[in-house]
Amino acid sequence: MYRECSILENVVVNQLHLNNRAVVAPMTRVSTRGDGVPTEQMEKYYRRYAEGGFGLTITEGVYTDRTFAQAYPNQPGMTNAQQQKGWEAIVRATHKAGGKIILQLMHAGALSQHLSHTRSASSIQPLRGMLAGYSKKQGRFPAPQAMNLAEIDDAIKGFVDSAIRAEKAGFDGVEIHAANGYLLDQFLTDYTNDREDQYGGSVKNRCRLSAEVTAAIKSSVASHFIVGVRVSQGKVNDFDYLWPNGLNDGEVIFDSLKNAGADYIHFASEGKGFDHGCLTRAGESLPKLARDLTGLPVIANGGLDNPAEANRILTGSHADLVALGTGALANPDWPARLKANDDIAAFNPAMFTFGVTVEDQFTWEEEAGLVRL
Numbered sequence: 001m002y003r004e005c006s007i008l009e010n011v012v013v014n015q016l017h018l019n020n021r022a023v024v025a026p027m028t029r030v031s032t033r034g035d036g037v038p039t040e041q042m043e044k045y046y047r048r049y050a051e052g053g054f055g056l057t058i059t060e061g062v063y064t065d066r067t068f069a070q071a072y073p074n075q076p077g078m079t080n081a082q083q084q085k086g087w088e089a090i091v092r093a094t095h096k097a098g099g100k101i102i103l104q105l106m107h108a109g110a111l112s113q114h115l116s117h118t119r120s121a122s123s124i125q126p127l128r129g130m131l132a133g134y135s136k137k138q139g140r141f142p143a144p145q146a147m148n149l150a151e152i153d154d155a156i157k158g159f160v161d162s163a164i165r166a167e168k169a170g171f172d173g174v175e176i177h178a179a180n181g182y183l184l185d186q187f188l189t190d191y192t193n194d195r196e197d198q199y200g201g202s203v204k205n206r207c208r209l210s211a212e213v214t215a216a217i218k219s220s221v222a223s224h225f226i227v228g229v230r231v232s233q234g235k236v237n238d239f240d241y242l243w244p245n246g247l248n249d250g251e252v253i254f255d256s257l258k259n260a261g262a263d264y265i266h267f268a269s270e271g272k273g274f275d276h277g278c279l280t281r282a283g284e285s286l287p288k289l290a291r292d293l294t295g296l297p298v299i300a301n302g303g304l305d306n307p308a309e310a311n312r313i314l315t316g317s318h319a320d321l322v323a324l325g326t327g328a329l330a331n332p333d334w335p336a337r338l339k340a341n342d343d344i345a346a347f348n349p350a351m352f353t354f355g356v357t358v359e360d361q362f363t364w365e366e367e368a369g370l371v372r373l
């Protein structure tokens with residue numbers, strides 16, 4: 001059913017019926033009070049997307065253990081009962097408004113702006129520097145320590161325990177964050193992984209940890225509970241990286257994830273749009289390959305808030321759903337606007353004038369005189 005595409009048509013992922021193909025992309029908002037527990041303001045922020053008609057919301061990336069996973073101060077987690085309870089309220093609010101919601105599970109690896117000692121595939125210092133606005137800590141990331149096998153097992157356990165908590169909290173599923181340069185992508189990427197064991201070398205080996213996390217979660221939750229995986233070529237600290245062997249790498253990666261039991265593949269492109277991040281050097285579409293090869297629903301991302309562009313991706317068989325990041329920030333009611341044929345607002349980076357938290361956004365909206373749902 002999900003193959004007959006148009007943004008406002010419904011779609012089924014695993015057994016979950018979605019009202020349409022418009023998805024809120026995961027967006028870190030560092031809005032907790034330091035305890036990783038979601039707040040009432042976050043509930044309001046997430047509820048708006050469901051009220052605005054988004055069929056599916058993917059939450060910001062949450063840390064999955066309290067040893068090495070946390071990326072940013074005030075990032076929410078899913079590692080204890082209080083955090084789980086905070087998320088339960090957000091799930092309830094989203095469901096009440098008619099939306100569905102998936103929790104993104106994230107391990108920072110070497111790209112932590114919170115921890116002083118980090119772990120990754122290998123002891124290789126990350127490119128470039130820390131993100132402005134997400135922590136007082138700035139400058140270069142330290143070189144991480146290479147994970148030993150026991151630490152890899154601990155990281156997998158963190159993902160699994162968080163997924164179990166997500167299921168208990170009522171989420172419709174989880175998304176494993178294997179994109180954008182964080183831990184799982186550090187294993188996947190040739191230049192951040194020089195391991196000589198089963199997790200290094202070939203692309204199949206480098207993808208092994210993502211596949212193991214997927215399989216371990218799948219075997220610990222109900223079969224209808226969605227387990228998606230987000231991948232990308234680019235990274236927050238390297239927007240222009242492309243998979244060196246294009247479609248060949250894609251084939252191995254998508255095949256591994258499908259065999260591990262993934263329910264969907266989310267192909268992300270941060271910063272420079274779909275064509276920049278989702279195509280190979282030769283211009284072939286990796287999301288389309290994922291769709292053709294696996295038969296799984298595919299979510300595409302990258303500058304798709306222009307409805308014509310989103311439609312091109314769907315009708316061109318690149319993907320079954322489209323995820324909006326900045327477009328959703330500017331239009332939390334994007335699907336409702338589409339339905340009503342209303343104008344789509346352009347994302348204004350001034351939204352982050354006061355900072356990147358949800359509270360900062362609400363303050364800016366109020367001062368800008370924006371009427372919100």
Ligand SMILES: Cc1cc2nc3c(=O)[nH]c(=O)nc-3n(C[C@H](O)[C@H](O)[C@H](O)COP(=O)(O)O)c2cc1C
Pocket residue numbers: 025026027028029059060061104177179180230268269270271273301302303304305323324325326327356
């Ligand atoms: C404020 C902000 C926070 C983000 N945090 C995350 C995150 O937690 N997890 C993730 O996978 N991507 C994250 N992203 C990337 C977005 O999901 C998306 O890939 C990116 O914004 C490109 O989509 P767009 O062109 O529709 O904005 C973030 C993006 C923004 C703008």
